[in-house]
Amino acid sequence: xxxxxxxxxxxRLPHIWCPGCGNGIIMKSIAKAIANLDLDQDKTVxxxxxxxSSRASGYMDFDTLHTAHGRAIxxxxxxxLANPELTVIVITGDGDCTAIGGNHFIHGAxxxxxxxxxxxxxxxxxxxxxxxxxxTPTSKKATTAPYGTVDRPFDPCDLAQSAGATYIARGTAFxxxxxxxxxxxxxxxxxxxxxxxxxxxxxxxGRRNKLGDSPAMLKLLSEQAVPKTAYSKLxxxxxxxxxxxxxxxxAQFGExxxxxxxxxxxxxxxxx
Amino acid sequence: MTQPKLMQGNEAxxxxxxxxxxxxxxxxxxxxxxxIAEQLAEQLPKVGGxxxxxxxxxxxxxxxxxxxxxGKKVLTATSGPGFSLKQELIGYAAIAEIPCxxxxxxxxxxxxxxxxxxxxxxVMQARWGTHGDHPMIALSPWTVRESFDVAVKAVNYSxxxxxxxxxxxxxxxxxxxxKVVLPTSDEIEIYPRRQPTKSKDExxxxxxxxxxxxxxxxxxxxxxxxxxxxxxxDETGFPSGSAKITEECIKRLHEKINCAKDEITHYxxxxxxxxxxxxVTYGGTARTAYAAVEAAxxxxxxxxxxxxxxxxxxxxxxxKQTAAKCKGLLVPEMNYGQLVLEVERAAAGQSKIVSLPKYxxxxxxxxxxxxxxxxxxxxxxx
Numbered sequence: 001x002x003x004x005x006x007x008x009x010x011x012r013l014p015h016i017w018c019p020g021c022g023n024g025i026i027m028k029s030i031a032k033a034i035a036n037l038d039l040d041q042d043k044t045v046x047x048x049x050x051x052x053s054s055r056a057s058g059y060m061d062f063d064t065l066h067t068a069h070g071r072a073i074x075x076x077x078x079x080x081l082a083n084p085e086l087t088v089i090v091i092t093g094d095g096d097c098t099a100i101g102g103n104h105f106i107h108g109a110x111x112x113x114x115x116x117x118x119x120x121x122x123x124x125x126x127x128x129x130x131x132x133x134x135x136t137p138t139s140k141k142a143t144t145a146p147y148g149t150v151d152r153p154f155d156p157c158d159l160a161q162s163a164g165a166t167y168i169a170r171g172t173a174f175x176x177x178x179x180x181x182x183x184x185x186x187x188x189x190x191x192x193x194x195x196x197x198x199x200x201x202x203x204x205x206g207r208r209n210k211l212g213d214s215p216a217m218l219k220l221l222s223e224q225a226v227p228k229t230a231y232s233k234l235x236x237x238x239x240x241x242x243x244x245x246x247x248x249x250x251a252q253f254g255e256x257x258x259x260x261x262x263x264x265x266x267x268x269x270x271x272x
Numbered sequence: 273m274t275q276p277k278l279m280q281g282n283e284a285x286x287x288x289x290x291x292x293x294x295x296x297x298x299x300x301x302x303x304x305x306x307x308i309a310e311q312l313a314e315q316l317p318k319v320g321g322x323x324x325x326x327x328x329x330x331x332x333x334x335x336x337x338x339x340x341x342x343g344k345k346v347l348t349a350t351s352g353p354g355f356s357l358k359q360e361l362i363g364y365a366a367i368a369e370i371p372c373x374x375x376x377x378x379x380x381x382x383x384x385x386x387x388x389x390x391x392x393x394x395v396m397q398a399r400w401g402t403h404g405d406h407p408m409i410a411l412s413p414w415t416v417r418e419s420f421d422v423a424v425k426a427v428n429y430s431x432x433x434x435x436x437x438x439x440x441x442x443x444x445x446x447x448x449x450x451k452v453v454l455p456t457s458d459e460i461e462i463y464p465r466r467q468p469t470k471s472k473d474e475x476x477x478x479x480x481x482x483x484x485x486x487x488x489x490x491x492x493x494x495x496x497x498x499x500x501x502x503x504x505x506d507e508t509g510f511p512s513g514s515a516k517i518t519e520e521c522i523k524r525l526h527e528k529i530n531c532a533k534d535e536i537t538h539y540x541x542x543x544x545x546x547x548x549x550x551x552v553t554y555g556g557t558a559r560t561a562y563a564a565v566e567a568a569x570x571x572x573x574x575x576x577x578x579x580x581x582x583x584x585x586x587x588x589x590x591x592k593q594t595a596a597k598c599k600g601l602l603v604p605e606m607n608y609g610q611l612v613l614e615v616e617r618a619a620a621g622q623s624k625i626v627s628l629p630k631y632x633x634x635x636x637x638x639x640x641x642x643x644x645x646x647x648x649x650x651x652x653x654x
Binding site for chain 2: 012041042043045047057058061062063064065066067068071074075076077078079080081082083085086103104107260263264266267268
């Protein structure tokens with residue numbers, strides 16, 4: 001088994017992320033998950049969109065594809081469907097995945113194609129300097145919501161579940177020990193997997209919303225995040241301001257590339 | 273040669289793509305291109321290939337780019353509204369040098385326009401639809417059989433130059449049925465996927481150009497662990513903010529096509545030996561133009577015809593030569609006048625250029641083009 005550090009392109013580091021950003025913790029968790037599963041480095045592909053999180057693909061030593069804004073999932077769908085023996089991991093952010101890429105997100109889940117989507121959720125558009133995303137909580141401030149957002153945020157885990165994903169987990173940058181395991185389980189799931197990883201953006205989100213520096217934001221995450229079983233026992237009032245973490249949902253449905261391989265078998269055999 | 277068949281242009285396009293080795297199609301339903309998708313949905317899995325109907329036009333473009341990077345020859349098909357939506361990722365394919373073919377069966381626009389009446393209104397969009405400087409190859413067939421041949425060429429060029437290639441069909445050719453005799457597989461030349469010529473130890477760089485200025489980024493899963501991005505990048509494939517690298521990157525994208533321009537510029541000449549004027553035409557309109565020119569010749573009028581298969585890069589050389597020997601060039605198009613601008617540029621004042629636009633959903637009649645020929649002949653005679 002390789003050490004996770006061998007999965008980085010050291011000549012491409014240091015990364016471009018701001019001091020206090022949690023993206024590095026999530027990227028390391030992906031590398032650790034890959035190391036723990038002992039995946040073939042030459043048969044693993046990382047596909048990302050555009051934004052802070054999506055720069056991670058360039059730092060990781062695999063075949064890597066830094067696509068256009070919002071389009072990581074359909075690019076990844078093409079890679080996986082063209083060569084199903086590849087393990088395909090998607091790195092995306094809250095704006096990339098749930099705004100401009102929202103349609104692709106739900107349809108990837110609907111197909112249950114074997115992709116593992118790691119959604120770096122920092123609640124803001126970081127790379128463009130702090131605009132509100134579909135995962136910015138209501139009333140929080142952003143450069144494009146100077147009086148606080150009036151929009152309601154998605155719950156991407158609920159969204160993925162209703163769209164047909166077969167593995168859904170949520171973790172945070174604070175719970176760094178748990179995250180590799182959540183991602184590894186997602187990679188092992190033969191189907192569409194979502195791991196929402198909540199991460200602090202002290203510069204473009206925290207500062208404007210007076211959430212403090214990175215340690216303060218991580219501490220807040222530790223207070224808000226409740227393991228799924230404990231969360232299920234909380235009353236509606238007790239759940240206010242909190243969210244569940246851990247494996248949230250698992251299901252079994254036919255996986256897309258496998259189902260399509262049966263189409264090929266039928267067509268090659270002259271059947272409809 | 274194979275047995276004669278009655279076939280539609282769209283169908284021939286799909287068959288040509290299959291013959292050229294396309295094994296992956298991603299698409300979204302849109303008239304008048306849908307038959308291409310329908311054909312391939314049935315036929316691709318029969319040869320171990322993959323068809324996927326995506327959630328939208330953008331995803332259809334994205335999925336073929338992913339599949340191409342994983343080693344497949346790929347195609348998508350669309351019409352005006354979908355072609356507009358695909359533009360960003362056509363640019364992605366251009367800068368990331370991902371082989372792919374986009375069949376655009378043109379209809380009347382802009383927007384939803386007049387679905388799905390024939391038009392040739394996407395000629396300039398094919399060239400300039402995506403943002404930024406980029407080269408483009410676009411081919412436009414005028415017969416059902418040529419839809420097959422153009423599809424083969426498009427796939428081959430996309431692989432050879434690692435660039436997006438556009439098949440500019442129009443509704444006339446796409447939906448028309450003709451008797452065709454298709455070539456057999458040993459009569460078709462296929463350009464295989466380019467492979468790295470060096471190993472990592474020998475200093476392989478995925479975006480280092482070969483002598484023909486085209487690089488050989490390795491297919492995913494072959495152990496090279498390359499990085500592909502839509503950012504301006506150097507020979508390693510990784511982004512660079514350098515002015516020098518940016519200039520080199522953009523310049524090479526253009527030059528790899530420019531240096532092969534003569535070879536990829538295809539056209540036909542008819543009745544040109546003693547022509548005083550010529551009709552410059554392409555696609556479905558060329559069929560009507562041919563009838564008009566033939567009729568004019570039967571009456572002893574000295575008119576010829578240049579039919580362009582290659583729309584982009586533009587056939588400057590032949591148009592310049594034609595303008596030098598003719599007193600007038602007539603350019604009928606099913607649009608408000610698009611390719612005529614290129615004809616004017618290439619002719620550079622050597623000849624009188626007349627645009628004959630038509631954009632009312634109806635195709636040209638031979639009489640309309642015939643009248644314009646008579647008009648131009650009388651004008652140049654004065």
